[in-house]
Structures are given as structure tokens and as C-alpha cells.
Amino acid sequence: MAHDTPIMEVRNLTKHYRAGGAGLRHAVTKAVDGIDLSLRAGETFGIVGESGCGKSTVARLMMGLEAPTSGEVYFRGERIDNMPESRKRLLRPKFQMVFQDSGSSLNPRKRVMDILAEPMLYHGKAGRAEVLRRVDELLEQVGLPSAAKTRYPHEFSGGQKQRICIAKALSLGPELIVLDEPVSALDVSVQAQILNLLKDLQEELKLTYLFIGHGLGAVRYVSSRIAVMYMGKIVETGGADELFRHPAHPYTQALLDAAPVADYSLRNRPRIALRGEAGGMAPAGGCPFRDRCPHARPVCAEMTVSLEPVPGGEGRLSACPFGR
Amino acid sequence: MNSSGFSLIMKRFSRHKTALVSLILLVIMIGAAVLAPVVAPYSPTRPTGSFSAPPDSAHWLGTDQIGRDMLSRLLYAARISLLVGFMATVISTAIGVVLGLVSGYFGGWIDKMIMSFTDMVMSFPYILLVLVAAAIFEPGLWSIIWILGFVNWPGVTRLVRGNVLSLRETNFVKSDVAAGMPRRYILFSEILPNTVAPVTVYATSVFALSILDEAALSFLGLGVQTPTPSLGNILNGAQSLTILTGKPWLWAPAGILIILLVISINLVGDALRDAIDPRNNG
Numbered sequence: 001m002a003h004d005t006p007i008m009e010v011r012n013l014t015k016h017y018r019a020g021g022a023g024l025r026h027a028v029t030k031a032v033d034g035i036d037l038s039l040r041a042g043e044t045f046g047i048v049g050e051s052g053c054g055k056s057t058v059a060r061l062m063m064g065l066e067a068p069t070s071g072e073v074y075f076r077g078e079r080i081d082n083m084p085e086s087r088k089r090l091l092r093p094k095f096q097m098v099f100q101d102s103g104s105s106l107n108p109r110k111r112v113m114d115i116l117a118e119p120m121l122y123h124g125k126a127g128r129a130e131v132l133r134r135v136d137e138l139l140e141q142v143g144l145p146s147a148a149k150t151r152y153p154h155e156f157s158g159g160q161k162q163r164i165c166i167a168k169a170l171s172l173g174p175e176l177i178v179l180d181e182p183v184s185a186l187d188v189s190v191q192a193q194i195l196n197l198l199k200d201l202q203e204e205l206k207l208t209y210l211f212i213g214h215g216l217g218a219v220r221y222v223s224s225r226i227a228v229m230y231m232g233k234i235v236e237t238g239g240a241d242e243l244f245r246h247p248a249h250p251y252t253q254a255l256l257d258a259a260p261v262a263d264y265s266l267r268n269r270p271r272i273a274l275r276g277e278a279g280g281m282a283p284a285g286g287c288p289f290r291d292r293c294p295h296a297r298p299v300c301a302e303m304t305v306s307l308e309p310v311p312g313g314e315g316r317l318s319a320c321p322f323g324r
Numbered sequence: 325m326n327s328s329g330f331s332l333i334m335k336r337f338s339r340h341k342t343a344l345v346s347l348i349l350l351v352i353m354i355g356a357a358v359l360a361p362v363v364a365p366y367s368p369t370r371p372t373g374s375f376s377a378p379p380d381s382a383h384w385l386g387t388d389q390i391g392r393d394m395l396s397r398l399l400y401a402a403r404i405s406l407l408v409g410f411m412a413t414v415i416s417t418a419i420g421v422v423l424g425l426v427s428g429y430f431g432g433w434i435d436k437m438i439m440s441f442t443d444m445v446m447s448f449p450y451i452l453l454v455l456v457a458a459a460i461f462e463p464g465l466w467s468i469i470w471i472l473g474f475v476n477w478p479g480v481t482r483l484v485r486g487n488v489l490s491l492r493e494t495n496f497v498k499s500d501v502a503a504g505m506p507r508r509y510i511l512f513s514e515i516l517p518n519t520v521a522p523v524t525v526y527a528t529s530v531f532a533l534s535i536l537d538e539a540a541l542s543f544l545g546l547g548v549q550t551p552t553p554s555l556g557n558i559l560n561g562a563q564s565l566t567i568l569t570g571k572p573w574l575w576a577p578a579g580i581l582i583i584l585l586v587i588s589i590n591l592v593g594d595a596l597r598d599a600i601d602p603r604n605n606g
Binding site: 168 | 494500502504505506509513517
């Protein structure tokens with residue numbers, strides 16, 4: 001495999017939902033609106049944004065859980081979004097997913113060993129004889145005792161359930177794991193444990209992660225590159241440290257300012273406070289962020305927004321030409 | 325140990341005292357009915373005493389209009405009524421589960437077709453259906469079983485379909501899709517086991533309803549035909565005012581048995597609903 005082939009790539013990915021309601025018959029929600037992404041092998045790519053910005057939809061589209069309205073998804077250079085399921089099924093073990101709500105990610109009527117063993121048996125990743133040993137191995141990898149395998153999901157805490165979900169994702173030997181807000185529903189102390197576990201596993205198994213989150217801290221902690229999404233579009237993308245240190249897009253700035261800071265001396269730093277909420281309809285034409293942007297000017301309503309390189313930004317792209 | 329299993333359900337179930345009493349009653353009634361050939365003192369179809377004799381030491385519940393022992397007839401009647409109820413429930417549950425699974429999982433035009441058919445059957449007055457069916461087929465034990473089985477499945481279909489629709493959106497089904505698991509696995513190993521509990525509970529009410537329906541139809545003479553006794557056609561013999569007021573042993577035991585059966589089954593079903601719900605922990 002060529003080193004520079006992205007492990008997964010999406011081009012102009014778009015997902016529109018028809019909004020219901022008699023009066024809004026033809027209204028369309030643009031959950032994802034023309035996104036380009038490219039994941040390099042071994043990296044952790046973070047996607048951040050408010051609830052409803054379309055980041056989870058991107059995950060589901062990449063995983064082939066939903067069909068895109070338009071655009072393409074490639075896995076190791078092979079187009080998969082239009083591949084028949086019978087063929088795609090053989091590729092699916094290579095890209096797995098961990099969901100936010102670990103509680104509903106496990107069938108309540110199955111023991112942990114069945115949950116872990118059945119996909120491995122189906123895909124021939126382990127034979128009947130060795131599958132239990134493999135289950136033990138997976139449980140150990142995610143830091144659970146071997147005794148866990150005879151238990152049912154409801155006997156575990158949220159963090160432990162998420163460990164089981166991670167074990168399930170690992171069971172098929174994936175190269176890429178899409179983590180859709182894997183720690184958002186957990187206690188802060190447990191969040192840190194799970195994030196560290198994910199980091200360790202990545203190192204050990206040479207995994208690539210797509211990490212989706214709305215907590216900036218977690219995303220920054222694990223990601224090497226980040227994309228910031230707003231209303232179905234990427235508004236800024238680039239190296240994590242660089243992006244966090246010098247945000248080029250006012251929306252990124254606002255997200256950073258909204259995050260709590262432990263340093264007391266920074267308490268009264270100048271901040272951008274966002275008015276309103278994302279979601280609903282973006283203003284027609286121009287920059288979708290302009291009605292909430294503190295730096296909005298008349299020209300924002302007219303210009304065509306596109307991701308352009310930030311001057312001196314080391315490959316960083318921003319959708320705002322007025323970035324500071 | 326396996327705390328989500330049978331023992332936990334039994335533990336939660338036993339907290340309902342009335343349901344526990346109902347269950348015991350039900351076991352006794354079903355036991356007596358199943359063992360009717362052993363425990364019944366006389367033949368249910370042959371006259372063994374005088375006509376319409378009141379209860380005495382030889383015939384505990386008296387005899388009917390042509391001298392057959394009422395107790396024996398009642399035991400055999402319970403047997404028939406339970407058989408009708410049970411088989412009708414099995415048939416409607418089987419039809420309902422299959423159609424509900426297919427409808428909910430595949431969606432699209434299949435779903436539309438199945439659901440409009442379901443609504444059609446639901447909106448059809450079943451007495452009319454039975455009248456027509458009875459006119460076409462010979463009325464009798466198996467036609468009443470098939471008719472009742474065909475009348476009660478739409479509720480099961482709707483229940484299963486709704487369940488499948490919500491289960492299909494759960495993350496564990498999505499993660500199976502992501503893991504490339506085949507449809508039959510998702511349908512039979514993930515979705516079906518999670519619909520067993522609600523279907524079982526619903527089936528108890530179908531069971532009770534079928535017993536009532538059999539009684540009603542046999543009372544009208546459209547169901548189980550004499551000389552085969554059923555709870556409904558025993559009541560059929562008690563239509564005149566003189567019998568109703570003067571000879572209660574001809575109809576009261578059958579009526580009481582129907583009431584006991586239906587109430588017990590419904591109470592057991594209600595307690596089962598509570599016991600199976602995993603949100604009632606402890």
C-alpha cells in the first residue's frame with residue numbers, strides 16, 4: 001500500500017434531508033454540504049462543531065450507514081459509497097465505528113462474549129476453537145477482566161460499556177475506527193481513562209481514528225489534525241495545535257472562547273460570545289455564519305465562501321477571508 | 325449469574341400477589357382440562373342421568389337437558405376452549421410476527437402493502453368475517469381456530485413492526501451493519517429476541533380474547549358444534565328464561581369458568597409485562 005494513499009477520503013460529500021411538514025414540502029435540511037476530507041494512515045483526525053452541525057452525519061456517511069445525496073467516499077483509494085452491500089461487507093471489518101451512547105450499542109439480551117464473538121465468527125477472524133481466547137484477549141486489551149464475558153451489558157457502567165464497544169470495534173482487526181463522540185456521555189474522570197485507552201490502542205495497533213466531538217478538550221487531546229464544522233460545512237481545518245493557537249475563522253475563535261479555561265488569569269480575556277444557536281436554516285447565500293458572527297460585514301452576505309489557504313498557516317484552510 | 329434471565333423475571337413476577345394467585349388458578353384449570361379424560365367422572369357426550377337434574381352426589385354439577393353429566397362436560401369444554409384459544413394465539417402470533425418483521429425491517433413498498441392489508445383486516449367486522457367463513461367452511465373446531473387465528477394477528481403485526489422500527493435505529497443494529505453482518509443475523513439474532521417479551525405479553529391478551537370470541541361464536545351456534553362441548557355452546561343451551569332463572573347449574577359454572585380463565589390470563593399478562601420490563605430493576 002502506498003504510504004501517501006489516504007486511508008479514507010471523501011469528496012464533495014453531501015447529505016440533504018427532506019424536512020417534513022405539509023407547509024414545508026420542499027424544504028431541505030443540508031446536514032452535510034459539500035465536504036472534502038482525507039484521513040492519513042495512523043493519524044487522528046478530529047471533527048468539532050456544535051450539536052446539529054452535521055458531524056455525526058459525516059461519520060454515518062463514511063461508514064456507509066446512510067447513502068450520501070451526492071459526493072464520493074473512498075477507502076484506500078477504492079470508491080465504496082456506491083459499492084453493492086454484498087461486496088462492501090467484505091471491506092467493512094477494515095473500518096469500524098464506536099457510538100456515543102454505549103448503552104444502546106450493545107444488545108441487552110446478549111452476553112459480552114456473544115457480542116464480541118459473533119462478528120468474528122461470521123467474518124472468519126477466528127474459528128470456534130480459538131474465538132473465546134480471542135474474546136479474552138480483546139477484553140484484556142480494553143482493560144476488562146476475563147470474567148466480564150459471561151455478563152450482560154446492563155451489569156456494566158457507562159465507561160465499561162464503552163470499553164466493550166471499543167473491544168467490539170477492534171475484534172475485526174480494523175485499520176480505521178470512527179469514534180462518534182465516544183466520551184461525551186461519560187463522567188470527566190472516565191473520559192480521561194477512555195481517551196488514554198484509545199491513544200494506547202492506536203499506538204499498539206497502528207490505528208487511524210476519526211474522532212468526532214463537541215468537547216474541544218477531548219478532541220484537541222487526541223487529534224493531530226482537526227476540521228471545524230458549521231452547518232454542514234467545514235469552516236476551518238488544519239493541524240490541531242496551530243488551529244487552536246491561532247484560529248483563523250471567527251467561528252473557531254468563538255468555540256475556543258466558549259470552552260472553560262482553568263487558568264484564572266485568563267478569566268477576563270476578551271472573548272467572542274455566540275448569539276443564538278446553530279441549526280435551522282442557514283441564511284441564504286454568502287457566509288452561513290454571518291448572522292452570528294461578531295465581525296460580519298455587508299460583503300459577507302454576497303461573497304462565495306470557499307476553503308482557502310491561510311497565509312503562513314502551514315496548510316491550514318479557512319472559509320473566512322478576514323481571518324486574523 | 326444471569327440476572328436478566330428467567331429467575332429475575334420470576335422474582336419480579338412474584339411481587340404481584342393477585343397475578344400469583346391467578347397463575348395458580350390457571351395452572352389448576354389448565355391441568356384439570358388437559359387431564360379431563362382421567363378426572364372426568366362420566367363421558368361428556370353420553371347421557372348418564374335424568375334430564376336437567378340439579379346437582380347431587382352422583383352428578384356434582386347436575387345434568388344437562390339430555391342427561392349428560394355437567395361436570396364432565398365442563399372439563400371437556402374447558403379443554404376445547406383452551407385449545408381454541410391457544411391455537412388461535414399461536415396462529416395469529418406466527419402470522420403477526422412474520423409480517424411485522426418483514427414490514428418493519430424492509431420498509432418501502434413491502435411495508436406499505438403489508439400495513440394496508442393489516443388495516444383492512446383490522447377494520448373488517450370480524451363477526452361478518454366469521455359468518456361468511458362459517459357459510460363457506462363447515463363450522464367446527466378447526467374452522468373456528470383458523471378464523472380466530474386470522475382475526476387477531478393485525479395487533480401483533482403492528483406491535484412487532486413498531487418494535488422493529490425502533491430497534492433498527494439502535495446503535496447495536498447499526499454497529500452490526502457497520503461490521504458487515506448479514507441481514508438474517510440482524511433480523512433473527514438481534515431484532516427478534518428483543519421482540520419476544522412484548523409479543524409474549526400481547527399474546528396473553530390474544531389468548532384471553534380468543535377464549536371469549538370462541539364462547540361468543542359458539543353461543544351463537546357458529547363455533548364448536550355439539551356434541552363436542554365448549555364453554556360457548558354450553559351457554560348456548562341456556563337461552564330460555566326458565567333455564568336462566570330456574571336451572572342455574574346449566575349455565576353458571578360455564579360462565580364462571582370463562583370469567584376466571586379470562587381474568588387470570590389477563591392478570592398474568594399484566595404482571596408479565598411489568599416483570600419483563602428491564603426498567604423495573606431489583
